[in-house]
Amino acid sequence: MxxxxxxxxxxxxxxxxxxxxxxxxxxxxxxxxxxxxxxxxxxxxxxxxxxxxxxxxxxxxxxxxxxxxxxxxxxxxxxxxxxxxxxxxxxxxxxxxxPEAIGDGEALALLVQGLSAWHLLRTSARLTPGESVVVNAAAGGVGSLAVQLAKAFGAGRVIATASTPDKQRLALDLGADVAVSGDADGYAERVIEANGGKRVDVVLDAVSGPVFDAAFEALGQFGRLVTFGAASRQVAKPVEPGRLMMRNLSVVGFWLSPALAVPGMFAPPLTELFELVTAGRVRPxxxxxxxxxxxxxxxxxxxxxxxxxxxxxxx
The missing domain is CATH 3.90.180.10 (Medium-chain alcohol dehydrogenases, catalytic domain)
Structure with missing residues (x-):
């Protein structure tokens, strides 16, 4: 072969x-x-x-x-x-x-990216209805699904970050309420402004490096920063425990591979994702x-x- x-x-x-x-x-x-x-x-x-x-x-x-x-x-x-x-x-x-109604590309998007987006929001961030969510790299495989799932799961405001105007427009087309530049310089200020002047509840980040550092500063009380990659190939600054305590923050790591060893982490989320796609509520x-x-x-x-x-x- x-x-x-x-x-x-x-x-x-x-x-x-x-x-x-x-x-x-x-x-x-x-x-x-x-x-x-x-x-x-x-x-x-x-x-x-x-x-x-x-x-x-x-x-x-x-x-x-x-x-x-x-x-x-x-x-x-x-x-x-x-x-x-x-x-x-x-x-x-x-x-x-x-299901035969779902195309090859759509179905494959639901495996690593779809399952990751589902678990980032449900399992790691423990998103509750009405909370604000920032999705970094929102035009990518995980990000494009996370934007849609955040809306489907009841997020109050979904803020997308992306590197170009075209990618920001795609995020808006997928249901993001606001789309802004994902550049580390001025990141926290842009995100807070996009959230009506308030710090945010959840940030999903696969960029790391300076973007991770800036995202941490954008979190509000009991905010959660979920890190699941390092696309920038840069290392974020260490987070001191005292900085977590000041605003009751959490930094949560997620990696799909070991998560799938836990019973119920594979087929049930995929079943829900199939249903959302078939119903037209999520478009890979x-x-x-x-x-x-x-x-x-x-x-x-x-x-x-x-x-x-x-x-x-x-x-």
Whole structure:
């Protein structure tokens, strides 16, 4: 089978087309003929060796797969890798059947990004109706869904931050009440102004570095800053306990991979997400499709911030 393999760490240039033997399923695994695989920002961290955990070299990246089983069922699932290929193995416990009414790109957007957005708001931020929510990088895969889910979950005001006017307009089209620049300089002032002069209840941040520091300053009493990535590749300043106590603040970390080991963290949220999409209340943004042979270009576009929404590879 054709696959994309990483045999050394680096930029998009390390993504190499190869021919590999077809995978053989073991106990509790599902073999899938891949129709599409999702591309995530985390995949670029895997490629350069900066991810929180990395598999042994060489490896085939790609944790999100949608395709058909040998008996014709349309399924998608999450794995520890292997999705950038014509065939892939999925753990049965992290595989679900997909309604035919939902497209491949839409469905894949609900795996890592959709589940992350759901858990960021429900599990980590513990959002309650009427609260204000700031979504950083709101035009991205997680951000575009988090904006919509925050509205669906009853947020009183959703403030989107994005790097360009076009991306800010997309966030507004998806339901954000206000969209502002996500630049660290003046961030807290812009966000507070967008919230009617009041500090905010929740910030979802995958940027880190100076943006994380500025987001912390925008939090109001009992505010929660949920950190789930470091797209800036910069490290935020340490948060001293006294700074938390001053406004009863919380800084919460979230990483989907270990969360899915907890019972009930996978299928039930996906069921709700399927229902929201089918009802037209949530619209996953599919940002672009690339042939498997052009995986390198997909990573280049993602790193250059030329993309919005979900990117997928066609096997």
């Amino acid at each position: 054709r696959a994309i393999q990483i045999s050394r760490y680096g930029g998009p240039e390390v993504l190499e087309p190869v021919e590999l033997p077809d995978p053989v399923p073991g106990p509790d695994q599902v073999l899938v003929d891949v129709e599409a695989a999702g591309v995530n920002y985390a995949d670029t961290h895997l490629a350069d060796g900066s991810y929180l955990s990395s598999p042994k070299l060489p490896f085939v990246p790609g944790s999100e797969v949608i395709g058909r089983t040998a008996d014709g069922r349309r399924v998608m699932g999450l794995s520890t890798g292997g999705g950038y290929a014509e065939k892939a193995l999925l753990p049965a416990a992290l595989t679900v059947e997909v 943004v599919v940002g672009g499709e690339y042939p498997l042979a052009e995986t390198r270009r997909a990573h280049e576009d993602l790193l250059a911030r030329r993309t919005t929404g979900k990117l997928i590879l066609r096997a």
